[in-house]
Amino acid sequence: MAGAFWCIVEDDRAGRPKKVTAELLGEATRLARQSGGHVEAVWLADKASEDGLKQLGEWGAVRVWLLEDAALAPFRSEVWTPAVAELAGKEAPQAIFGAVTSRQRELLARLAARLGVGLAADSVAFRVEDGKLIATRPVYAGKLLSKITWAKPPWLATLRPNVFKAEEPKAGAVPAVERPSVAIVPSRMTLVERKEEVATGLPELTEADVVVSGGRGLKGPENFVILEELAKVIGAAVGASRAAVDAGWRPHRFQIGQTGRTISPKLYMGFGISGAIQHLAGMRTSKIIVAVNKDPEAPIFKIADYGIVGDLFEVAPLLTQEFKRLLEK
């Protein structure tokens, strides 16, 4: 199964590839090593940066297919999909990997439909067996793991962030940069209004190593400040349950779960969250789970590594204080 493993670059919209791209390239490198293939990045942007291209080489891409065009930003899947499909038609990669992010989830699903191939969405592991790639992905909100393979290439998959390891960066590795001739068809949609996200100064939810999350137990939007204070001290992102989002306490982009973001941080701390299966679907692969709930029977304690039965309004400020003291030492 020698061939190119393509990784779609997720960037920060300022010309810099994000950490999750290093994870895609890392896993692709391991698979390519086992199968005699090689790793390439595909970067669609209005403006890529030289530093970003260098970074992709150090993360393991031997070639970068660079599609640079003003029409590629902001992301619109109806513009990106035909461009990547055309390139894939010409270059016939063995596999195309994307990340489980809002943009790439949509892109890979559309690409699979357009190329008429299968998609292993939200994959958490891969194995090469008899020249075939086997993907493992959670089903039934994470209750079961299914193993699947593809009937024909290219093998499309989205990879869950924070699950796969980046390779040790290869200092000075320079990728070949190709600027292929591909039709970029401008979107028929017109941008009417653009709202920039207000910078919180906290890490992004899907990229963070530590996530502090709040649910209905917080009782109101004003109380999220308790979690934000804790998050600032330990460098965490703040997430929420759907109950908190539906109540209008947090925007939907902070929702964790089946109909929100999927996260896999090193540490997840849930405050006033009961642990409904749909919430667990978005965070159960976190390495260490801490739950704070006043109800000792709350289902979240079943999957928690550490549980604190208590009132979050007492426990969260105490944790903030204690972390501050420890980290200031």
Ligand SMILES: Cc1cc2nc3c(=O)[nH]c(=O)nc-3n(C[C@H](O)[C@H](O)[C@H](O)COP(=O)(O)OP(=O)(O)OC[C@H]3O[C@@H](n4cnc5c(N)ncnc54)[C@H](O)[C@@H]3O)c2cc1C
């Ligand atoms: C199709 C579908 C999709 C869904 N998708 C999602 C999803 O993506 N994400 C998601 O989160 N949910 C999702 N849900 C909703 C899910 O079923 C639950 O309703 C939701 O997760 C509950 O949120 P919660 O835990 O914040 O609230 P609750 O279930 O009301 O739990 C609140 C918890 O706070 C505790 N508590 C209260 N006061 C305190 C206090 N002072 N100190 C400590 N603990 C306290 C309570 O004991 C309780 O356990 C979905 C549901 C459906 C049907």
